[in-house]
Amino acid sequence: MLSECFGDPQARTVAGWKAVGGYEGIARALEIGREATIDDVKASGLRGRGGAGFPTGLKWSFMPKTSARPHYLLCNADESEPGTFKDREIIRWTPHQLIEGCLVGSWAIGASHCYIYLRGEFFESTNVLARALEEAYAEGLVGKDILGSGVDIDITLHVGAGAYICGEETGLMNSLEGRRGEPRIKPPFPAAVGAFGMPSTINNVETLAAAAHIARHGGEWYRQWGTEKSPGTKLFCVSGHVNKPGNYEFPLGFPLMELIEDVCGGIPGGHALKAVIPGGSSVPIMDAEDCRACTLCYEGVEAAGSMLGCASVIVMDETSDIVKQVRRMAHFYAHESCGQCTPCREGTTWATRILQRIEDGRGTEDDLDTLVEISEQMTGTTICVLSDSLAMPIISSIEKFREDYLALIRRGERVGAA
Amino acid sequence: MSEVRFRNPGWAGNTGEFDLSEADVRGTEYVGERMLDGGHPSVAPSLPYMFVRKEPDAPLFEGPYRERFDKIRSRYPTARAALLPALNLAQELRGHISPETMDEVAGLLGLSDAYVRGVATFYTMYNKRPVGRFLIQVCTNISCNLCGADDVLAAFLEHTGTELGETSSDGNFTVVEAECLAACGFPTCVQINSRYFEDVSVDDVPAVLDRLKREVNKGF
Numbered sequence: 158m159l160s161e162c163f164g165d166p167q168a169r170t171v172a173g174w175k176a177v178g179g180y181e182g183i184a185r186a187l188e189i190g191r192e193a194t195i196d197d198v199k200a201s202g203l204r205g206r207g208g209a210g211f212p213t214g215l216k217w218s219f220m221p222k223t224s225a226r227p228h229y230l231l232c233n234a235d236e237s238e239p240g241t242f243k244d245r246e247i248i249r250w251t252p253h254q255l256i257e258g259c260l261v262g263s264w265a266i267g268a269s270h271c272y273i274y275l276r277g278e279f280f281e282s283t284n285v286l287a288r289a290l291e292e293a294y295a296e297g298l299v300g301k302d303i304l305g306s307g308v309d310i311d312i313t314l315h316v317g318a319g320a321y322i323c324g325e326e327t328g329l330m331n332s333l334e335g336r337r338g339e340p341r342i343k344p345p346f347p348a349a350v351g352a353f354g355m356p357s358t359i360n361n362v363e364t365l366a367a368a369a370h371i372a373r374h375g376g377e378w379y380r381q382w383g384t385e386k387s388p389g390t391k392l393f394c395v396s397g398h399v400n401k402p403g404n405y406e407f408p409l410g411f412p413l414m415e416l417i418e419d420v421c422g423g424i425p426g427g428h429a430l431k432a433v434i435p436g437g438s439s440v441p442i443m444d445a446e447d448c449r450a451c452t453l454c455y456e457g458v459e460a461a462g463s464m465l466g467c468a469s470v471i472v473m474d475e476t477s478d479i480v481k482q483v484r485r486m487a488h489f490y491a492h493e494s495c496g497q498c499t500p501c502r503e504g505t506t507w508a509t510r511i512l513q514r515i516e517d518g519r520g521t522e523d524d525l526d527t528l529v530e531i532s533e534q535m536t537g538t539t540i541c542v543l544s545d546s547l548a549m550p551i552i553s554s555i556e557k558f559r560e561d562y563l564a565l566i567r568r569g570e571r572v573g574a575a
Numbered sequence: 576m577s578e579v580r581f582r583n584p585g586w587a588g589n590t591g592e593f594d595l596s597e598a599d600v601r602g603t604e605y606v607g608e609r610m611l612d613g614g615h616p617s618v619a620p621s622l623p624y625m626f627v628r629k630e631p632d633a634p635l636f637e638g639p640y641r642e643r644f645d646k647i648r649s650r651y652p653t654a655r656a657a658l659l660p661a662l663n664l665a666q667e668l669r670g671h672i673s674p675e676t677m678d679e680v681a682g683l684l685g686l687s688d689a690y691v692r693g694v695a696t697f698y699t700m701y702n703k704r705p706v707g708r709f710l711i712q713v714c715t716n717i718s719c720n721l722c723g724a725d726d727v728l729a730a731f732l733e734h735t736g737t738e739l740g741e742t743s744s745d746g747n748f749t750v751v752e753a754e755c756l757a758a759c760g761f762p763t764c765v766q767i768n769s770r771y772f773e774d775v776s777v778d779d780v781p782a783v784l785d786r787l788k789r790e791v792n793k794g795f
Contacts, residue, residue: 166599227652239716239755249602277663277700278756280625280769284609285602287618294615313650314621318659319700321754335658337697353652396718396759403760438717438755469759471718485720489754495697 174253182373200376202388207361238437240469252289258365321493382408387454436466439546441553478573484512501544613643629670718759
């Protein structure tokens with residue numbers, strides 16, 4: 158559904174997108190009305206694809222119904238979670254899929270202006286989206302009186318300047334307003350006080366793209382795929398040690414091992430599986446045992462001890478150096494911490510130093526206890542979840558791959574090559 | 576189109592193989608020539624270019640750039656919100672954002688110098704000092720790292736004869752380490768000015784650099 162037109166340059170144009178049923182979703186949404194559109198999305202059970210999995214219809218229904226103040230829809234296209242590369246594909250192959258999704262979302266929440274916050278590195282995909290948006294304006298699909306409905310919806314492309322934290326919803330709002338991308342304390346929640354102090358909703362690219370299809374076909378239609386708690390299809394980004402990495406769209410609930418072994422052609426060189434990070438770098442690491450029965454839906458991955466996040470499956474084979482990779486992740490979070498909260502600013506840096514010391518063969522067994530202690534202090538103590546995001550891989554890696562750490566600490570032996 | 580192997584279509588795994596040209600994948604034909612004045616106001620705040628040519632003394636802003644700046648301002652309810660796009664625009668022209676540039680942008684938007692410095696230094700993509708004609712950003716985050724990104728970074732440094740973050744003596748190349756570029760399925764991902772080069776292996780590095788050297792005078 159979402160990925161049907163990936164790889165077809167024709168689908169980038171308005172004509173090409175309309176040829177596959179594009180812009181029928183917004184036409185139907187305008188016809189059935191705002192409330193019915195939200196009801197459709199609620200009935201579909203669509204959950205936010207940016208990582209948290211919050212029900213989209215419910216989020217939309219939080220927006221005030223009778224306020225005279227302007228409402229804003231913000232599309233989060235600041236894709237930067239390590240392991241995730243799905244939104245860029247949607248934007249560069251099917252820009253109109255996203256534009257239509259933004260129109261549906263804006264209509265549903267009563268916004269007359271939508272900002273698409275793109276990460277600054279996406280020059281090429283931003284150019285494709287910009288061209289598509291100009292085309293959509295010229296065709297009367299965006300702007301004043303869209304599709305002759307009397308409704309005005311503007312869309313503006315806004316690009317960031319390189320900060321992972323701007324993918325956090327309130328950090329994104331601050332960045333859009335021309336501030337440092339520091340997350341805000343909640344409450345107030347964005348639906349009450351969001352961008353420019355006005356009621357706002359933030360949705361991920363994939364969420365809005367799916368909403369366009371739901372608007373076209375209705376909520377029940379979407380439930381033909383997936384599970385009761387995780388309806389619909391999802392783009393799985395598979396990276397790391399597999400023969401055929403890439404984006405694969407499957408119904409939620411797809412078995413993890415089937416994705417790795419069959420769809421992605423298994424692990425190169427006949428190596429054995431060591432670990433999988435199932436939802437982007439911010440979730441607990443799973444060992445091979447956890448993976449065996451894991452199904453890729455929100456509840457399935459949770460049962461296996463981790464989180465689906467944005468379904469970014471990072472596969473690590475037996476040659477992987479877990480300590481080095483966790484240290485690399487820690488370095489990333491230390492670099493990207495905005496520095497507002499002490500547990501995060503200090504914790505991510507301390508953790509990086511300790512992990513580096515262990516990697517260099519100068520660690521002690523006490524260091525492992527210290528790492529766990531710091532990680533616990535980094536959990537639930539800050540404005541946003543950036544520090545929790547590092548705590549989870551640290552704690553889970555020490556729990557599941559303690560031997561790898563001990564080999565370095567006791568004997569200076571590095572386990573794995575990469 | 577070029578001898579640099581171009582293997583990334585993103586969706587390759589889905590079909591097993593592909594026969595698209597580089598232009599198809601990058602969408603360059605569809606995009607066509609982007610206008611310096613920013614085109615439609617709705618897309619003016621996006622950043623279409625990172626040029627080979629940098630003009631550190633270019634005025635802020637004149638001609639088509641002035642038009643683009645005015646279009647940007649028209650898209651936000653506050654002047655402050657135009658700050659990031661305005662800094663992007665300044666960097667597009669000048670190649671980097673010096674403290675003086677920050678102050679000039681502050682003046683244009685009616686913000687204090689100190690405020691703009693605080694914001695500009697928060698973001699990684701603003702080059703705080705001059706960079707080479709090609710800024711080579713090698714992702715070494717987890718997915719690329721598992722597949723040998725550290726070696727690719729070392730190869731870029733070796734073949735350009737530079738240290739990390741320094742500019743080669745001919746002024747062509749600055750090589751830096753980047754955080755995840757969101758192309759994890761195609762390691763190693765390297766962003767060079769505005770373009771992504773994906774599936775770059777150690778062996779590909781000389782060919783990529785040769786291509787860039789030929790493009791020095793093309794201006795994109």
